Amino acid sequence: MTRPRPGTPPDDGDTVAAVGEFGVVDRVLARAGTAAAALVGPGDDAAVVRAPDARVVASTDVLVEGRHFRRDWSSAEDVGHKAAAANLADVAAMGAVPTALLVGLACPADTPLAWLEGVAVGMAAECAPHGAAVVGGDTVASAPDSSAVVLSVTVLGDLQGRTPVTRDGARPGDVVAVAGRLGWSACGWAVLRRGFTSPAAAVAAHRRPAPPYAAGPAAADAGATAMCDVSDGLLADAGHIAAASGAVLHLDRGTLASFVDPAGPLAQVAAALGGDPLAWVLTGGEDHAILATFPAAADLPAGFTRIGVVEDGVPGVMVDGVAAADVAEGLGESAGHVHF
Template identity: 60%
Template structure:
């Protein structure tokens, strides 16, 4: 059955039937708007959009995969502010001939990724469109803490990373060359493994600035450095190249450090910590904040693109 055969409200019924409950949701789908608890009195909000052919391909990823990716892209932004995710709102624009089962799979992926952090999908909208598009808005709670911004890094701080980088970019390259292995890399592109808990943990432990690595470590740390009016120097030796990534890079003629330092979509968290603060579990030091501007690697500018830019 296609979504046009089910109709707008049939599609909505099919989707909402697959969504689990969220602790913060006081009123879910079915009314004009959802009601979400905000114990802190402030709400952290972020939005992101995935467009077919630009952000995903249905022959590369299942509907469930796309749901996980769409949720992760937003939930990671909430974690990067030091907040705990509470809810997702989803706007879905689909071609009328899309199989209804694909939309149901998308809902399953969105719901599962949200549930992994104690959040849920609480509402949204659907529309017909020639281009399949998934737009997600995430909400989060600060738990009484100030938000962690990008502008607090100071010279002498340690730059640390939680999560992994380069895996999704390597998987994308593998898929774009017509291959489906190594599975480790392809799966990383299809469903990012995000260290959500590392964000609130860092906030408690005195982090001075933090950012979600969505476009590439160099590019996103560049935003943090610019906001803080400092420079950042990374240590190449701090980044291990796993064997499967090294083998894939050799086979495809790619420098693996281009993936590790400039590849996006893994949604790791990068942050600055005072030098005298022990790093929390799950974080590892990869560089330092210094006086100046920009981001360097071992004191030198990185050769090649620093990350993803939608308009270049």
């Protein structure tokens, strides 16, 4: 593993304070892209977005500097990609596709405008494959005693005629399956917090998650009974489905262990740090994999791996018969991300 060179935000003398609120808005929106569903885009009191399905999926995530990202760890474009990905994955986990984003920004007056433009470029790049883009938002100065940037992103989505897949539909006999990567972002965070930047693949996974967006609508089309994205960790998010559905999700440890390539980054970093890579697979968040349950007779969509079954019982998550909290404790972790 290699150490990073100290990094600071770019400073070209062009700050938020120097150009003012409307200058910030103009410069950032010039890089925001165009939403295919927008009838009225940025510039008015509100945007107008087509809703051909007559239902709108909506979700909001807040990213706080120092908690969700660090400017000395990630480029501005990285932060933009990550902010968009967290929201786009929530829409996918309902079985929908994204149409538009609204962004609220709080930042210090001396924030370089070039940094904010980089965030806009990253968000636009993450949204563009879906035809989505930022259509509006707001900017405000941070509190005088705060140096942190805060991004609040709201995403809108279109179900395209599908029934929304919620967390409360898992039933005994269903199959539990997951699409996407598990543990990679947590592994990358472990690398960065120790002052290193390699393996590059793990670090990149933390800086720019790669959610399997298409897996959400595909799961809905295949008859998924419950679904959510893995933002807080597999055990924690499986627990959300279990609690909402009033059922037990029994996960197979052997299958989950197969998510760790013995020659891959998770195994390499765990060996270097003296840990168990399975801890990241079970408890690491921010990969935004798609976790879903399906009727036993359903054909799993491409990209999904069966990892367990749903059974009757006191709602919760078990791994090879052991309660999730005990499994996490045995790995030296909590069962998932704790926000407060």
